[in-house]
Amino acid sequence: MKGKNYILTIAIDNYSDSNFTNLNNAKLDAENIQNVLLDNYGFDLIEDSITDKNATREKIINTLASLSSILMPNDNIIIYYAGHGIINERSGIGYWVPYDAQYHSIATYINNSTIIDLVESIEAKHLFLVSDSCFSGSFISRNRSAEFSRAYKKLNEKSSRWILTSGRVERVTDGEPLKGSPFANSFYDYLNNNREAYFSLSELANYVKKETSSQTNQQPVCAHLSFHNNQGGEMVFKYNPNQGKSKEGWEAKFEEFCNSKETIKEWPHISQYNPNTKSLGRWCSDQRSFKRAKKLSPDRERRLIEAGFVFNPYVKKFYTGFGKFMAFMHMTGYNYVPSHLRKQYNVEIAWLRLQRNSFRKDPENYPKYRYDLLIKNGIALHTTSNEEIWDEFCIELIKFYSNNEKFITIPSQVSKDKKVSWLGNKLNDYMYYWKQGKLADEKVEFLSKYVDIDYQKNKHKRYFRKKIEEFKKFQNGDRNKIPKQSGDEKALGRWYAQIKCALNEGTKKSLPNWKIEILKEEGII
Structure with a gap:
C-alpha cells in the first residue's frame, strides 16, 4: 500500500524569556519550505505549524509523541525545526529551546536525546529530521558518508532515518530580517527550482551543504540516525507541481472565515483562546502577523478586507482584550467578572471597565462594530x-x-x-x-424574604423559639415527657435541663425576661 508524505514544522521567532534574542526568519523559512512541499511534491500537513507561543515544551513533546500513533508504516515524514539551539559545553549535550524555556533552567529545554527517543518510536517508512538551529550537529554522534548509485526505486524501497542539521556543533546565522537564513534559503531553492521528476534526499542535502558553506562559515551535516528501523534507504522526492495545496489550505480557511459570520459569535475576531475556534482563530492571528511583517499578498489582503476582516492596528488592543474576555466567558460561564475572580482576572475586568467607561462617556462616538460585537456576545455596556x-x-x-x-x-x-x-x-x-x-x-x-433587619438583635430570640418548637414536637402533646441528656436526645435534653435549672429558686442562674415571656407564651411554664 502506498503511503502518504507529511510535513511538520516547528518555528520560533519570539521567546517568552527576554534573555533569548528573538529570531528574524524562523517562521518565514518554515512556511516557505512547507508551502513548496505542499504545492510541488505531494506533501500534506500532519498538523498546523507549531509557532511561537504555541511551541511550548509540552506541546512539542506531545506532538512528536503523537506521531507514532498517527503515521502508518508506509508513510513518510519531514520534521522541520527552526529556532534556538543550545549546547552544554561540559557534557556536549544539545537542546532545542521551546518558547517557554527559562534561560537559567536547563530543565525547561528539550534534550536532543528526548527528541531522538520520540522520533525513534515512529514506524514510518522514511523519516527526515531537519534542524536549523545553533549546535544542531550535536544530534549526530558520528558522521557517515555514502554514495548512492542505485536507482531511485531501490533507494525508496528500504526504510530510512536521516537528519540534516544547519551546522556542526557551532553557532549558525539566522540571516537578515525577512530574507531567510542561508541554510533555509538553500533548502528552499533546491525544492523550488528543481524540475527533475525525482531526486533523493542525499542530492538535496549535498546541495544544501555546498550552498550554505559557500555563503557562511557554518557547515551543514547530513547523516543516518542509528535506529533499529533504519535499513539504509532514502526518501525520494517526486516532482508533481501545481497541486496548490498551500493555496488550498489558505482558501479553505478563508472560506471557513467567511462562513463563520453566522455561526461564530466572535466574528470577525475569531478567538484562538476558545477551544472550539482555536484553529481558525490562530489562522486569523497569522494573517495579522503576515500583514505587519509585509508577508501578506495584496490580493489576499484585499479579499480579507472585503470579507470583513479587521487589520486596523488601532483596534488590536481591543481585539486582544476581547479575545481574552471571550476565553474567560467560555471557561467560567460569566459574562462579567464576579468579585471572587477579580484578583485572578484583573486584565479582563480592566478591559471591560474601559469599554463601559468609554461608552458611558460618549455613547454616540463609541465604535459601532465594537458595540455590535459586544452586544451579540452578551456583554452589556449599559450595566454598571x-x-x-x-x-x-x-x-x-x-x-x-x-x-x-x-x-x-x-x-x-x-x-x-x-x-x-x-x-x-x-x-x-x-x-x-x-x-x-x-x-x-x-x-x-x-x-426581607431571607433576613431580619434586626438580625443581631433578634437572632437569640429566633434560636430560642426554634428550640421550643423542637421541644414541643418531642413532647407531642405529652407534657410529662422529658428529653434525656444522652443518646439522640442529648442536645435537646441539655437545653431543657439548663432552662429548668435557671427557673429553680435559690440558684444563681436566672433567665432574662424575654425568655420567661416566651416560655409563658408557649405554655412551657
Whole structure:
C-alpha cells in the first residue's frame, strides 16, 4: 500500500524569556519550505505549524509523541525545526529551546536525546529530521558518508532515518530580517527550482551543504540516525507541481472565515483562546502577523478586507482584550467578572471597565462594530459594576438559603469559603444601608424574604423559639415527657435541663425576661 508524505514544522521567532534574542526568519523559512512541499511534491500537513507561543515544551513533546500513533508504516515524514539551539559545553549535550524555556533552567529545554527517543518510536517508512538551529550537529554522534548509485526505486524501497542539521556543533546565522537564513534559503531553492521528476534526499542535502558553506562559515551535516528501523534507504522526492495545496489550505480557511459570520459569535475576531475556534482563530492571528511583517499578498489582503476582516492596528488592543474576555466567558460561564475572580482576572475586568467607561462617556462616538460585537456576545455596556455585584449577590444568597434556614442563619463574614465570606460582607453592607433608609425598595423587598433587619438583635430570640418548637414536637402533646441528656436526645435534653435549672429558686442562674415571656407564651411554664 502506498503511503502518504507529511510535513511538520516547528518555528520560533519570539521567546517568552527576554534573555533569548528573538529570531528574524524562523517562521518565514518554515512556511516557505512547507508551502513548496505542499504545492510541488505531494506533501500534506500532519498538523498546523507549531509557532511561537504555541511551541511550548509540552506541546512539542506531545506532538512528536503523537506521531507514532498517527503515521502508518508506509508513510513518510519531514520534521522541520527552526529556532534556538543550545549546547552544554561540559557534557556536549544539545537542546532545542521551546518558547517557554527559562534561560537559567536547563530543565525547561528539550534534550536532543528526548527528541531522538520520540522520533525513534515512529514506524514510518522514511523519516527526515531537519534542524536549523545553533549546535544542531550535536544530534549526530558520528558522521557517515555514502554514495548512492542505485536507482531511485531501490533507494525508496528500504526504510530510512536521516537528519540534516544547519551546522556542526557551532553557532549558525539566522540571516537578515525577512530574507531567510542561508541554510533555509538553500533548502528552499533546491525544492523550488528543481524540475527533475525525482531526486533523493542525499542530492538535496549535498546541495544544501555546498550552498550554505559557500555563503557562511557554518557547515551543514547530513547523516543516518542509528535506529533499529533504519535499513539504509532514502526518501525520494517526486516532482508533481501545481497541486496548490498551500493555496488550498489558505482558501479553505478563508472560506471557513467567511462562513463563520453566522455561526461564530466572535466574528470577525475569531478567538484562538476558545477551544472550539482555536484553529481558525490562530489562522486569523497569522494573517495579522503576515500583514505587519509585509508577508501578506495584496490580493489576499484585499479579499480579507472585503470579507470583513479587521487589520486596523488601532483596534488590536481591543481585539486582544476581547479575545481574552471571550476565553474567560467560555471557561467560567460569566459574562462579567464576579468579585471572587477579580484578583485572578484583573486584565479582563480592566478591559471591560474601559469599554463601559468609554461608552458611558460618549455613547454616540463609541465604535459601532465594537458595540455590535459586544452586544451579540452578551456583554452589556449599559450595566454598571454595582448592578452586576447586586445580581451576583442575589444569586449567591438564593444558593446559600437553599441549604440554610432563612432568618435563623446568616452567611459568615469569616468563613473559609471565599464565596460565603464575600456574601456575608456584602449582606452586612446592604443591611447597613437598609437600616439607614438608603436601600432601594426592590432591594429591601428581596432581602426581607431571607433576613431580619434586626438580625443581631433578634437572632437569640429566633434560636430560642426554634428550640421550643423542637421541644414541643418531642413532647407531642405529652407534657410529662422529658428529653434525656444522652443518646439522640442529648442536645435537646441539655437545653431543657439548663432552662429548668435557671427557673429553680435559690440558684444563681436566672433567665432574662424575654425568655420567661416566651416560655409563658408557649405554655412551657
